[in-house]
Amino acid sequence: MTPPPKPPVEHRGLITAMIMLATIMQVLDTTIANVALPSMTGDLDASADTINWVLTSYIVAAAIMTPVTGWLADRIGKRELFLASIVGFTLASMACGMAWSLPSMVGFRLLQGIFGAAIVPLSQTFLLDINPREKAGQAMAVWGAGIMVGPIIGPTLGGWLTESWNWRWVFFINLPLGIVAFLGCVAWLPRAGRVIRRFDFFGFAMLAIALGSLQLMLDRGAEVEWFAALETWIYLFLMLTGFWVFVIHILSTDKPFLEPAMFADRNFATGLVFIFVVGIILLASLALLPPMLSHIFGYPVITTGMVMAPRGIGTMIAMLLAGRLLRLVDARILVTMGLSLTAVSLHMMTGFSPQMDSTPIVLSGVVQGLGLGLVFVPLSTVAFATIEPRFRADATSLFSLVRNIGSSVGISMVTVMLTHNTQINHAELGAHVSAGNPQLWQLSPEAAQGAALPLSVIDRVVTQQAAMIAYVDDFRLMMLITLAALPLGLLLRRPQASASAAVAAD
Structure with missing residues (x-):
């Protein structure tokens, strides 16, 4: 039976714009501060090791608070929680910009993560609520564009603000965005009912311990040489124990923190x-x-941003197309096409070399952007197409949480491999370098004239080649992961209700 159509929502376009403005503001902060860390080090009297807590504190706080979004939305209302999150995130951003020491910055970043955690899942929930089923694909295309393009432009924008003004403007820029988003949401965001739901403190505590330990292990692992340090083993023990107790708890209690029934939905799982x-x-x-691009190709920050910009353009184009194609093409086909294009782009990236120009980087970026865009929109649409509306706030928070965990795992994995493989490649390449090799004469004008080639020049070239091989190995690993995910598309199913609504709308 086809569900009755939703009543039309007034000012849907303005609501979408304001929701996405708040979402982009929050998503930008996951990457925009990265390039400003060197500049912060001196002003905050921090070391190269301790300054990373500026990133870690935000990631850990957001990870712990994201799962509680559904309960808070039911308890105080989705509209009220969204507005409070915008205000809190904006004020915390201003406080970060005025931080006077590393402890104060870490504390304000914790607040940023706490308030910002609910913005992304709630924005997805609102867009699903205010749009009828036949327009869910287009709504997810708009949402996905903000989610995926934000991290792409973050480093470029952060680099420009840091170079042109000061690192504090990386945070101050959120003030006008937050004010406009708040006023727009106050004016047009619809109210929603509240549900009194008991808070499962024990379940939340176990999940918080597990998530916090996981994020700390992933972020701190490289600094403490992973499992060579007791710290990493403690994080691993707390993570495994927390997740195990949490799973047992939600399966055995009457009113758990997260309803296990939502995982029975095959599309969502x-x-x-x-x-x-x-x-x-x-x-x-x-x-x-x-x-x-910086260390091997010598590109400045602005040039790096320009070379990577076409990737974001490809993502936006694919998302806009996918939002419309969903009404005509099976979502499984779009997901398969997207993953295939992503694998092709990563294969292209395995051919990078220090001698090439920026053309292969731009082309592979466009192809990858198209692929990820084709995956994200149908996936975001189909994952929530058959789940019960009462689970929607919890489900969107889990969706955002798992995406963020995947990002943390991916970054840690490729960073570890990059460091490890660079050292191995340097040793292997260095073992075959001989002062009598005529190919070395091409590296220096002095050597070509018969002078001895400086060891520093040899080491620089070997290091560059070793790093390039390590980058290529990382790209190959991600290609294999992408190909391994292709069969999962067979588990997705096209919801009959969505299809019927689309046909009726046509």
Whole structure:
């Protein structure tokens, strides 16, 4: 039986614009501060190791608070929670911009993560609520564009603000965005009913311990040499114990923190696995490309942003097309096409070399953007097409949480491999370098004239080649992960209600 159509929502376009403005503001902060860390080090009297807590504190706080979004939305109202999140995030951003020491910055970043955690899942919930089923694909295209393009432009915008003004403007820029988004949401965002639901404190505590330990392990692992340090083993123990107790608890209690029934929906469960893979590919690639373009190709920050910009354009084009194609084409076909294009782009990236120009980087970026866009929209639509509306706030928060965990896992994985493989490649390449090799004469004008080639020049070239091989190995690994995810598309099913509504609308 086809569900009755939703009553029309007034000012839907303005509501969407204001919701997405708040979403982009929050998503930008996941990457915009990265390039400003070196500038913060001196002003905040921090070391190169401790300054990373500026990133870690935000990630951990957001991870812990994201799952509680559904309960808070039911308890105080989705509209009220969204407005409070915008205000809190904006004020915390201003406080970050005025931070006077590392402890104060870490504290304000914790507040940013706490208030910002609900913005992304609630924005997805609102867009699903205010749009009829036949327009869900287009709504998810708009939402996905903000989610995926935000991290792409974040490093470029952060670099420009840091170079042109000051690192504090990386946070101050959120003030006008937050004010406009808040006023627009106050004026047009519809009210929703409240549901009194008991808060499962024990379940939340176990999940918070597990998520916090996981994020700390992923973020701190490289600094403490992973399992060579007791700290990492403690995080691993707390993570495994927390997740195990949490799963047992929600399966055995009457009113758990997260309803296990939502995982019985095959589309939603498969969507969580898919979005985990998308998280790995999206931000892992973003974490690799800027340092590669800077250290190996010598591109400045602005040039790096321009070279990576076409990737974002490809993503937006694919999302806009996918939102309309969903009414005509099976979502499984679009997901398969998207993953295939993503795998092709990563294969193209395995052919990178220090001698090439920017053309292969731009082309592979466009193809990857098209692929990720074709995956994200149908996945976001189908994952929530058959789940019960009462689970929607919890489900969207889990969707965002799993995507963020995938991003953290992906970044840690490729970073560890990059460091490890660079060292191995340097040793292997260095073992075959001989002062009598005539090919070395091409590296220096002095050597070509018969002078001895400086060891520093040899080491620089070997290091560059070793790093390039390590980057290529990372791209190959992500290609294999993408190909391994392709069979998951067979588990998705096209919801009959959605299809019927689309036909009726046509």
